[in-house]
Amino acid sequence: MTILAFILAGTLAAATPLLLAALGELIVERAGVLNLGLEGMMALGAAVGFVVTYNTHSPVLGFAGAALAGIALSMVFATLALGFMANQVAAGLAIGVLGLGLSSLIGKPLESQTLDAPGKLAIPVLADLPVIGPLFEQDVVVYLTFGLAVVIWAVLNHSKLGLIIRAVGENPHAARAIGFRVLRIRLAAVAFGGAMAGMAGAYASTIYTPLWADGMIAGRGWIAVALVVFGTWAAGRIVFGAVLFGALSLGGLIAQAAGVALPSQLLASLPYAVTIVMLAVISSNRRRMRLNTVASLGQPFAG
Amino acid sequence: MAPLLQLSGVSKRYGGVQANAGIDLSVDAGSIHAILGENGAGKSTLMKLIYGVERPDEGQVLWQGQAVTLSSPSDARRLGIGMVFQHFSLFETLSVVQNMALIVPGSKGELAARIRDLGAAFGLSVDPQAMVHALSVGERQRVEIIRCLLLNPALLILDEPTSVLPPQSVALLFDTLRALRAKGMAILFISHKLEEIRELCDTATILRQGRVTARLDPRQGTAHDLATLMIGRPMPPPVHPTPHGLGEERLALSNLTFANDDPFGVSLTDVSLSVRGGEILGIAGISGNGQQELAALISGEIALKSGGKAVMLMGQPVGDLGAAARRQRGLAFVPEDRLGRGAVPDMSLADNALLTAHSRGLVKNGFINRKLERAFTADCIARFDVRTSGPQAEAGSLSGGNLQKFIMGREMMLEPSVLLVAQPTWGVDIGAAADIRQRLVAMRNAGAAIVVISEEIDELFEICDRLQVLHKGRLSPSVEVAATSVAKIGTYMIGAVA
Ligand SMILES: Nc1ncnc2c1ncn2[C@@H]1O[C@H](COP(=O)(O)OP(=O)(O)O)[C@@H](O)[C@H]1O
Numbered sequence: 048m049t050i051l052a053f054i055l056a057g058t059l060a061a062a063t064p065l066l067l068a069a070l071g072e073l074i075v076e077r078a079g080v081l082n083l084g085l086e087g088m089m090a091l092g093a094a095v096g097f098v099v100t101y102n103t104h105s106p107v108l109g110f111a112g113a114a115l116a117g118i119a120l121s122m123v124f125a126t127l128a129l130g131f132m133a134n135q136v137a138a139g140l141a142i143g144v145l146g147l148g149l150s151s152l153i154g155k156p157l158e159s160q161t162l163d164a165p166g167k168l169a170i171p172v173l174a175d176l177p178v179i180g181p182l183f184e185q186d187v188v189v190y191l192t193f194g195l196a197v198v199i200w201a202v203l204n205h206s207k208l209g210l211i212i213r214a215v216g217e218n219p220h221a222a223r224a225i226g227f228r229v230l231r232i233r234l235a236a237v238a239f240g241g242a243m244a245g246m247a248g249a250y251a252s253t254i255y256t257p258l259w260a261d262g263m264i265a266g267r268g269w270i271a272v273a274l275v276v277f278g279t280w281a282a283g284r285i286v287f288g289a290v291l292f293g294a295l296s297l298g299g300l301i302a303q304a305a306g307v308a309l310p311s312q313l314l315a316s317l318p319y320a321v322t323i324v325m326l327a328v329i330s331s332n333r334r335r336m337r338l339n340t341v342a343s344l345g346q347p348f349a350g
Numbered sequence: 351m352a353p354l355l356q357l358s359g360v361s362k363r364y365g366g367v368q369a370n371a372g373i374d375l376s377v378d379a380g381s382i383h384a385i386l387g388e389n390g391a392g393k394s395t396l397m398k399l400i401y402g403v404e405r406p407d408e409g410q411v412l413w414q415g416q417a418v419t420l421s422s423p424s425d426a427r428r429l430g431i432g433m434v435f436q437h438f439s440l441f442e443t444l445s446v447v448q449n450m451a452l453i454v455p456g457s458k459g460e461l462a463a464r465i466r467d468l469g470a471a472f473g474l475s476v477d478p479q480a481m482v483h484a485l486s487v488g489e490r491q492r493v494e495i496i497r498c499l500l501l502n503p504a505l506l507i508l509d510e511p512t513s514v515l516p517p518q519s520v521a522l523l524f525d526t527l528r529a530l531r532a533k534g535m536a537i538l539f540i541s542h543k544l545e546e547i548r549e550l551c552d553t554a555t556i557l558r559q560g561r562v563t564a565r566l567d568p569r570q571g572t573a574h575d576l577a578t579l580m581i582g583r584p585m586p587p588p589v590h591p592t593p594h595g596l597g598e599e600r601l602a603l604s605n606l607t608f609a610n611d612d613p614f615g616v617s618l619t620d621v622s623l624s625v626r627g628g629e630i631l632g633i634a635g636i637s638g639n640g641q642q643e644l645a646a647l648i649s650g651e652i653a654l655k656s657g658g659k660a661v662m663l664m665g666q667p668v669g670d671l672g673a674a675a676r677r678q679r680g681l682a683f684v685p686e687d688r689l690g691r692g693a694v695p696d697m698s699l700a701d702n703a704l705l706t707a708h709s710r711g712l713v714k715n716g717f718i719n720r721k722l723e724r725a726f727t728a729d730c731i732a733r734f735d736v737r738t739s740g741p742q743a744e745a746g747s748l749s750g751g752n753l754q755k756f757i758m759g760r761e762m763m764l765e766p767s768v769l770l771v772a773q774p775t776w777g778v779d780i781g782a783a784a785d786i787r788q789r790l791v792a793m794r795n796a797g798a799a800i801v802v803i804s805e806e807i808d809e810l811f812e813i814c815d816r817l818q819v820l821h822k823g824r825l826s827p828s829v830e831v832a833a834t835s836v837a838k839i840g841t842y843m844i845g846a847v848a
């Protein structure tokens with residue numbers, strides 16, 4: 048396998064957990080809520096997904112369990128942030144820490160256990176193309192995730208549901224005045240974000256690296272948060288950021304394997320740094336930022 | 351026949367405020383019914399009860415003789431009630447037709463066609479594909495009205511629709527409303543402008559402190575009678591300034607051009623003005639035509655990157671200086687948004703006073719002198735008749751009018767050479783507004799140079815010596831108030847004069 052083929056084959060899978068979490072957070076933030084607990088929700092989803100899959104041998108049940116765990120933790124956040132109108136940053140950080148703790152606890156008995164990696168699905172014809180063929184030989188979750196990105200883009204921009212979510216995020220007072228139940232819509236968005244983060248964690252622990260190690264999410268929740276903000280709340284730019292991060296993290300692995308004379312810590316941190324710099328450059332366009340920023344993001348809203 | 355809408359004994363309380371108390375109201379089809387009252391009288395609250403945004407604590411609502419419970423605006427819309435809000439309920443990042451699609455069923459193509467049809471029928475033309483943030487305030491109001499009309503309401507509620515319109519557009523709106531009345535629609539028209547109500551409405555209900563104080567035919571009494579019923583005492587007399595000698599030039603903008611990189615903002619083109627000591631210059635115009643940008647450029651919130659000479663303060667170029675440096679040179683500024691920029695809502699009045707009055711010896715070696723700070727604040731509260739529990743009260747707990755008096759007082763006590771005031775009486779009741787105007791004129795008589803940016807044309811005519819009109823980021827030449835008319839200024843406001 049050539050280096051290029053290796054990167055092409057692995058990039059989309061590396062991007063998938065970030066993308067799942069970031070797409071969920073995109074909906075949450077578009078509705079005007081800032082949930083910074085992604086890292087914890089992913090970690091909890093990873094542990095629950097691993098434990099369930101390990102015991103039932105059913106990846107579907109594993110993902111379902113992880114989604115439910117993510118929803119449960121996001122509802123703790125919603126109780127604080129939407130119910131009691133607590134500061135959203137503080138509430139998000141709190142459930143993030145809670146999620147990391149629960150994750151260690153739940154995963155502890157299975158430390159260093161492994162799962163069988165699921166098979167890959169080659170798309171006929173496309174997978175046989177020269178050079179880019181490896182892009183089209185992925186596990187089924189990768190296809191579903193990228194498909195979901197398109198669906199979410201379409202919903203946000205071309206459906207009434209999307210209009211409602213954006214309206215609630217831009218001006219909850221006006222949305223309430225014309226009759227939308229702002230808190231219910233926000234609650235649903237937060238739950239969706241929780242489910243997506245949980246599944247993102249399950250993908251990371253049961254498919255991408257099917258081995259339980261405590262702390263395996265390793266900051267990817269934070270990268271997902273950064274993807275949403277620097278991707279200026281647009282699905283397309285979030286996909287770009289996720290794929291960029293995926294490619295860079297594989298590039299780092301290859302460089303390490305090839306014995307590049309750089310400390311491995313530096314190589315490992317490179318994708319984080321480069322992705323954030325790239326996205327910061329994209330979002331430095333003031334006009335784009337102003338037109339896309341969610342006006343009520345993070346502000347508590349009563350009733 | 352039963353009236354279209356009937357309220358009996360409706361009450362609504364917000365915490366300690368009784369916003370509506372035992373209100374009876376009856377509205378007939380084919381009539382325009384005015385609800386008249388000062389700021390804070392409870393007009394908007396009553397309308398929100400009718401539209402289902404809020405629920406009454408007590409009382410009954412009858413629609414065509416049937417008791418109904420309105421638990422959300424969609425219930426009200428189903429009955430045939432439409433409402434245009436005082437603070438619009440449009441979404442800036444969506445297009446006109448997307449805003450409609452939020453509550454009106456139908457495909458985008460159908461909606462766009464119906465928007466054009468209605469626009470043609472009622473003189474409410476607007477581009478369905480335009481983004482709302484790019485629309486003027488008048489256009490936004492049309493969008494709100496069309497959004498209601500698309501649902502064919504039997505009752506249309508308009509909450510202070512004219513407070514954002516120039517005189518010509520008001521006339522146009524009234525024509526539209528009369529046409530709708532002729533089709534049998536009932537209209538609830540909220541305003542605190544007496545002449546308008548006498549011109550348009552068939553009947554009026556007057557509210558004061560949440561209660562109905564009178565029901566009458568507005569065409570019968572005089573505006574003076576209505577005002578007395580509305581504020582509970584005779585109207586304070588206007589305070590026209592008398593001409594007197596002028597001092598030296600204190601503030602001048604010359605050919606100032608500002609390209610705004612904020613897509614929701616306005617760019618200014620070739621703006622010039624000059625104010626001397628002892629005069630008040632009024633900047634008329636509908637807000638959203640560059641008022642915020644002009645205020646920020648004068649106050650120093652926006653400092654120019656180069657060309658400091660475009661803004662001269664006390665004979666010195668200050669265009670490239672920030673707000674603090676300009677304040678040091680004798681400028682004081684009262685911004686239009688009291689909560690957020692004029693004052694920090696959850697800080698005490700004393701700490702809010704410190705924010706701009708720190709130069710008055712309230713801070714020594716970096717430490718705050720709390721005694722002086724309290725004394726300064728107490729003095730401001732006493733001299734400017736601010737109704738509050740004291741210097742430790744949170745700014746956010748004051749009513750709009752009281753907070754405005756406090757901020758005006760704080761800035762006036764700095765004895766500035768130049769005072770810039772944006773929208774001095776927005777949301778302030780008639781009594782407090784008259785008081786604020788009197789103080790501005792007194793300051794002018796004491797020799798200060800004052801710039802007042804306001805949407806209230808009557809207010810500008812009352813207190814200013816000269817007027818300039820801001821329209822689409824351009825400033826008209828200056829005209830003497832004594833030598834012009836409301837109609838003339840109105841034509842500048844809609845850009846009918848180049
Ligand atoms: N959401 C709210 N919470 C608390 N107080 C409110 C609220 N809305 C209105 N009020 C208070 O109720 C009173 C009536 O307000 P409003 O109906 O807006 O008056 P108007 O429209 O006549 O100016 C005011 O004292 C106002 O401060």
Ligand SMILES: [Mg+2]
Nearest residue numbers: 393394436509
């Ligand atoms: Mg009102």
